[in-house]
């Protein structure tokens with residue numbers, strides 16, 4: 001994978017600068033309007049399908065299946081019908097979630113369909129309305145992890161759960177021999193790996209650049225290179241292994257105008273958005289202590305999506 005750094009504002013497709021004639025623009029606007037209406041009507045159709053299936057209306061009208069019925073009458077694909085039957089069915093008696101489907105489509109509630117109940121409907125409907133489908137999926141995954149963690153410990157704590165996992169690795173004989181030496185006769189594999197990690201941390205610490213005060217939100221190359229190397233160009237949120245999308249200033253760059261390598265981390269697109277919604281707890285600590293929050297921290301200096309504008313971002317291409 002190659003990683004290319006660009007300023008977000010420069011992500012312009014090659015032909016998008018070509019000027020539209022008045023006639024082109026008129027045609028484009030008309031198409032957009034028709035497209036918007038088509039999507040709206042498709043969302044309405046999707047909401048009706050579970051009931052149509054229950055009453056077997058497609059059968060009474062002599063169609064071979066509900067898929068044929070939806071394809072011929074509404075141009076719906078097989079996947080759209082599956083989604084409507086599976087996801088809409090789960091939310092059709094929850095009015096707030098139904099409204100989300102009406103406005104944003106079935107995909108917008110996909111991530112919450114299996115966890116939403118009458119009791120928590122308003123909470124998830126609000127999140128589904130605000131977030132993109134991808135962001136919501138990440139949030140739900142982290143949120144579930146958080147609930148499991150709290151339940152297993154019966155108490156909220158900032159300490160990571162200490163559960164050991166067995167890992168199988170394929171190693172060439174030479175690497176294995178070197179590792180065995182590092183482990184020693186009486187040592188443990190965990191100890192050997194911890195040793196390696198500590199050595200890596202020491203090396204990184206020695207080459208860490210000094211913080212830089214700047215009016216520009218563009219992270220100096222020396223610092224961005226260091227942060228990307230330290231984080232291995234991977235999102236630092238616990239459990240997330242997605243490639244990084246942005247270099248995130250945990251203290252909020254607009255507050256102190258400092259690029260500090262100790263307060264800059266690689267984050268994926270979803271965790272970047274969640275951080276800017278104030279939904280990540282313990283951001284002032286090392287990432288291993290970061291947790292997902294149920295409610296946004298309105299006291300957070302970077303609370304609010306408006307802060308996303310102008311933030312230096314890094315895009316990754318594979």
Ligand SMILES: [Zn+2]
Pocket residue numbers: 235236237240241242267268269270271
């Ligand atoms: Zn992430």
